[in-house]
Amino acid sequence: MKSILALASFVAVVTAQSQVWGQCGGIGWTGPTTCVSGATCVAQNSYYWQCLPSTATTTTASSGTTTTSAGSSGLPTSTSTVNSLNALAKSKGKLYFGSATDNPEFSNTAYTKILFSDMFGQITPGNSMKWGPTEPSRDTYTYAQGDVVLNDAKNASQIVRAHNLAWYEQLPNWLSSGNFDNATLQTILTDHVTSAATHYKGQVYAWDVVNEPVDDSGNMRSWLYQDKVGTSYIDLAFRAAHAADPNAKLYLNDYNLEYSGAKFNTTLNLVKQLVAQGTPIHGVGFEGHMIVGSVPSAANIASQMNQFTALGLEVAITELDIRQTMPETAAQRMQQKTDYQNMVGACMLVTKCVGVTVWDYTDLYSWVPSTFSGQGAACPWDNNFARKPAYDGIVLGLGGTS
Ligand SMILES: *[C@@H]1O[C@H](CO)[C@@H](O)[C@H](O)[C@H]1NC(C)=O
Ligand SMILES: *[C@@H]1O[C@H](CO)[C@@H](O)[C@H](O)[C@H]1NC(C)=O
Numbered sequence: 001m002k003s004i005l006a007l008a009s010f011v012a013v014v015t016a017q018s019q020v021w022g023q024c025g026g027i028g029w030t031g032p033t034t035c036v037s038g039a040t041c042v043a044q045n046s047y048y049w050q051c052l053p054s055t056a057t058t059t060t061a062s063s064g065t066t067t068t069s070a071g072s073s074g075l076p077t078s079t080s081t082v083n084s085l086n087a088l089a090k091s092k093g094k095l096y097f098g099s100a101t102d103n104p105e106f107s108n109t110a111y112t113k114i115l116f117s118d119m120f121g122q123i124t125p126g127n128s129m130k131w132g133p134t135e136p137s138r139d140t141y142t143y144a145q146g147d148v149v150l151n152d153a154k155n156a157s158q159i160v161r162a163h164n165l166a167w168y169e170q171l172p173n174w175l176s177s178g179n180f181d182n183a184t185l186q187t188i189l190t191d192h193v194t195s196a197a198t199h200y201k202g203q204v205y206a207w208d209v210v211n212e213p214v215d216d217s218g219n220m221r222s223w224l225y226q227d228k229v230g231t232s233y234i235d236l237a238f239r240a241a242h243a244a245d246p247n248a249k250l251y252l253n254d255y256n257l258e259y260s261g262a263k264f265n266t267t268l269n270l271v272k273q274l275v276a277q278g279t280p281i282h283g284v285g286f287e288g289h290m291i292v293g294s295v296p297s298a299a300n301i302a303s304q305m306n307q308f309t310a311l312g313l314e315v316a317i318t319e320l321d322i323r324q325t326m327p328e329t330a331a332q333r334m335q336q337k338t339d340y341q342n343m344v345g346a347c348m349l350v351t352k353c354v355g356v357t358v359w360d361y362t363d364l365y366s367w368v369p370s371t372f373s374g375q376g377a378a379c380p381w382d383n384n385f386a387r388k389p390a391y392d393g394i395v396l397g398l399g400g401t402s
């Protein structure tokens, strides 16, 4: 999934009052944070607070600075005494508990202090190893940004899941607009995969080789490679990655595999076919982009996972976040705790589920508000790095006591 590149501004410059319907806060907002008389500043999402007529709403966001998390006052918070999710996960037989991140976030030392602490044992770069950023023109490769993530993770004794090699989004322009024929596209894919997997050879735990190859209706997703090369692009990508880095675990990664249905069936059949034909695939990533109140039971998710592990593959939860309609309420926070417990608990029920990665640990850098209108607060830490009940749900899911 995409990850936003927005940087938070920690300085709220109060210059005037916003008019009714005007913006009054949100990450990156440096304008007025108070509303004219008769209007109230309400968080629509982490990135957009709006002056609404005071009678139009019963829930008001705490006014003041843009660093206050949406509706944070009075909401329940974590009570767990566990201080390393990674250590807890490892003590229960998992390889890691990790977080995604992105380079622009590294200027925030409050953020990196937690990210590169022993809270996490694994890091996924949200954007900087993707095709667009790493091959800006054909056969010209730039890995500097990905290297920063890798080196910081290594320094913190964290392993890296590299992300990703073949995906329908964030392709370089020269490729999507190049009008290349089938044979040339195969060469381009092999070159790209070989270059990236060689660059990180021996240094990453896993690669998401093919990302989101099946669409929401359960068809092979229509995009450049599916349309012009065909499903065989998947085998091609896995083979090139394996040849370049024989020890990396190679994953197919997708969302909504937590639910049964057409998309799951197509993906399972695809993976069965890959395994049967000897494609070097080692794992399936369950992204875990979920919605508060819509998360299946741990047992149900585990049974989805087991259909892949039965093929001899490992699985992982690779991009976990659980979004909700804003503003947050106490009830939603408690439901989110249960939802996190079920997601993480599913991985615990499956021996070959190696670990769980949250798609960034704090709402401050979540991709959700900019992607899903009116939704947010999907991460276990809030905008101010306070742990939410979701954190306790993770602890419980991992089999700890909270
Ligand atoms: C490496 O980690 C140590 C703490 O273990 C830290 O003090 C140091 O700044 C880090 N170095 C780099 C280059 O990030
Ligand atoms: C692309 O070429 C391969 C052979 O290299 C062939 O098997 C495949 O059918 C072609 N794809 C399309 C969409 O024509």
Ligand SMILES: *[C@@H]1O[C@H](CO)[C@@H](O)[C@H](O)[C@H]1NC(C)=O
Pocket (backbone or CB within 6 Å): 261, 262, 265
């Ligand atoms: C998915 O596969 C299962 C098992 O074969 C089948 O019972 C179910 O009807 C399928 N669902 C869809 C939507 O195709």
